[in-house]
Amino acid sequence: MISLYFRHALRDIGKNRFVNAVSIITIALSVIITCSFILFFINTSDILTLWKKGVGIMAYLYQDVPAEKIPEIQKKIGGLYSVEDVRFISKEEAFDVLKQQMKRQSSLLENLKENPLPNAFEIRMIASSQTWEKVENLASQIKSIPQIEEVEYGQRWLARFSYIINLFKLSGYVLGILFSVASVFIVANTVRLVLYSRRDEIEIMRLVGASDRFIKVPFYIEGIILGALGGIIGLIVLFITFVSITSNIDQSITSGAFQIRFFSYTVMLIILISSMFVGWLGCFLSLKHIIKTV
Amino acid sequence: MNENSENSLIRMFHVYRRYGSKAALFDISLDIFKNEFIFITGPSGAGKSTLLKLLYLGEPASEGQILVDGINLSRISRNRIPLLRRKIGIIFQNFKLINSKTVFENIALVLEAAGKPRHFIQKKVATVLRAVGMEDRQNSFPLSLSGGEQQRVAIARAVAGDPIIILADEPTGSLDAESASQVTGLLKEFHIRGSTVIVATHDKEFIRKLNGRTVYLKQGRIHPPPALL
Numbered sequence A: 001m002i003s004l005y006f007r008h009a010l011r012d013i014g015k016n017r018f019v020n021a022v023s024i025i026t027i028a029l030s031v032i033i034t035c036s037f038i039l040f041f042i043n044t045s046d047i048l049t050l051w052k053k054g055v056g057i058m059a060y061l062y063q064d065v066p067a068e069k070i071p072e073i074q075k076k077i078g079g080l081y082s083v084e085d086v087r088f089i090s091k092e093e094a095f096d097v098l099k100q101q102m103k104r105q106s107s108l109l110e111n112l113k114e115n116p117l118p119n120a121f122e123i124r125m126i127a128s129s130q131t132w133e134k135v136e137n138l139a140s141q142i143k144s145i146p147q148i149e150e151v152e153y154g155q156r157w158l159a160r161f162s163y164i165i166n167l168f169k170l171s172g173y174v175l176g177i178l179f180s181v182a183s184v185f186i187v188a189n190t191v192r193l194v195l196y197s198r199r200d201e202i203e204i205m206r207l208v209g210a211s212d213r214f215i216k217v218p219f220y221i222e223g224i225i226l227g228a229l230g231g232i233i234g235l236i237v238l239f240i241t242f243v244s245i246t247s248n249i250d251q252s253i254t255s256g257a258f259q260i261r262f263f264s265y266t267v268m269l270i271i272l273i274s275s276m277f278v279g280w281l282g283c284f285l286s287l288k289h290i291i292k293t294v
Numbered sequence B: 001m002n003e004n005s006e007n008s009l010i011r012m013f014h015v016y017r018r019y020g021s022k023a024a025l026f027d028i029s030l031d032i033f034k035n036e037f038i039f040i041t042g043p044s045g046a047g048k049s050t051l052l053k054l055l056y057l058g059e060p061a062s063e064g065q066i067l068v069d070g071i072n073l074s075r076i077s078r079n080r081i082p083l084l085r086r087k088i089g090i091i092f093q094n095f096k097l098i099n100s101k102t103v104f105e106n107i108a109l110v111l112e113a114a115g116k117p118r119h120f121i122q123k124k125v126a127t128v129l130r131a132v133g134m135e136d137r138q139n140s141f142p143l144s145l146s147g148g149e150q151q152r153v154a155i156a157r158a159v160a161g162d163p164i165i166i167l168a169d170e171p172t173g174s175l176d177a178e179s180a181s182q183v184t185g186l187l188k189e190f191h192i193r194g195s196t197v198i199v200a201t202h203d204k205e206f207i208r209k210l211n212g213r214t215v216y217l218k219q220g221r222i223h224p225p226p227a228l229l
Helices: A001-014 A017-053 A067-078 A091-110 A132-143 A155-195 A199-207 A210-246 A265-293 B001-009 B048-055 B077-087 B101-113 B118-131 B147-160 B179-190 B204-209
Strands: A059-063 A083-087 A120-125 A146-150 B008-019 B021-032 B035-043 B063-068 B088-091 B165-169 B195-202 B213-218 B220-224
Touching: A001 A017, A001 A210, A017 A155, A017 A210, A017 A265, A059 A067, A059 A132, A067 A083, A120 A132, A132 A146, A132 B063, A155 A199, A155 A210, A155 A265, A155 B220, A199 A210, A199 A265, A199 B077, A210 A265, A210 B077, B008 B048, B008 B195, B021 B048, B021 B220, B035 B048, B035 B179, B035 B204, B048 B063, B048 B165, B088 B147, B101 B118, B101 B147, B101 B179, B147 B165, B147 B179, B165 B179, B165 B204, B179 B195, B179 B204, B204 B220
Parallel strands: B035 B195, B035 B213, B088 B165, B165 B195
Antiparallel strands: A059 A120, A059 A146, A083 A120, B008 B021, B008 B063, B213 B220
């Protein structure tokens, strides 16, 4: 019986090409829009995670702080609440790093009479304490140490960014849900168009003794096939767009520290199953209404 | 209960059909027997089609009881209606074929719905198409056929599931004389083969040709047939 239902479904898709194409495109567009948001979130959360794992605070010492005072200061900072680790970066070490980073332009540094860089501490915080308020609080405590000239928590913009991202995330969830609901309704209405054009057929089927299941199941299969096609097309379009955009992004911006990534196979499977569900749900809602009235 | 009631295939007891305050059928009591050929006749609007619709549950009766092959239609559950309809082959004036399906597919639908296997369907469709003389048109679509041919396909569909009852609602109503005569001949043939045939018609020629019982309806009530019939 299932193979019969499948044959009916496939034949009916072929016979109603235009309306079915509209359904497929609708589902594909919903997938593209919703998944673009998801992709954006996945990648931006990667940046945030990276920041959380990375350097928390840099503290620069006055040039005239004697070397023997350094371990004492380091101990003082290390004893502060929520500090996980303090690493001393000497001005020489910093200079070498700078030289390496400047590569060809490093000759500019050779003309300097003395090393202008200060000694510094790199302070990493306990992961659970990395809320913006705690970072700020710790920074001001470090600043109050007299030998410290300046405290930099350079990723300050990231903190703001994370706030914006969270805002985006919230609106993204709302939009994602709205788009999914909208696509269910659009698919339901598109399917309803198909069903209205086939009302007579449904009525005749009932008159010749077809059960509700005999009428409904091919439509459900049709909905699931349309959903799957819409999902696949949506993902392909999204992937092509993603590849063409990311190939234009200079990977050095991301410092090679993380890779802008597409969905994993599992997520793609979930998206595909969701779009099949949307196709089915569209059919289910319309059929429920039409079967009652025929 | 008279002695014939045991042979009754269809029994109607004081059946009414109302549309709001307007009644289309009043107090219809009727027994139709196995292998009977019966005409439901009367002027337009007399309730002929309504009476047929009540038998296949195209519409429910507003009052009264109807038994079809032992099934009480006022108590039948929704999921058993298809089983009732598989006992009945219905022929409509406007054929009611599915235009997007071929002749073969239209007829096969009845058997598919009844869950028959594929090889059986192939054979059965070929047999019924041969019976109505349409075997060479099985791949045609209904709209490419003449009215008479479409009605023959509809008859083939009605008998494909070996129904015990054939209901025909004005089967010759939209056909020319020659096609009407073919349709009449086919219905007669299926009756001879053992089906109970119920035809709603006001085609006097049709009634004269076939020797069946006539039930005359007027304004929704059963009346004695006028003399000219």
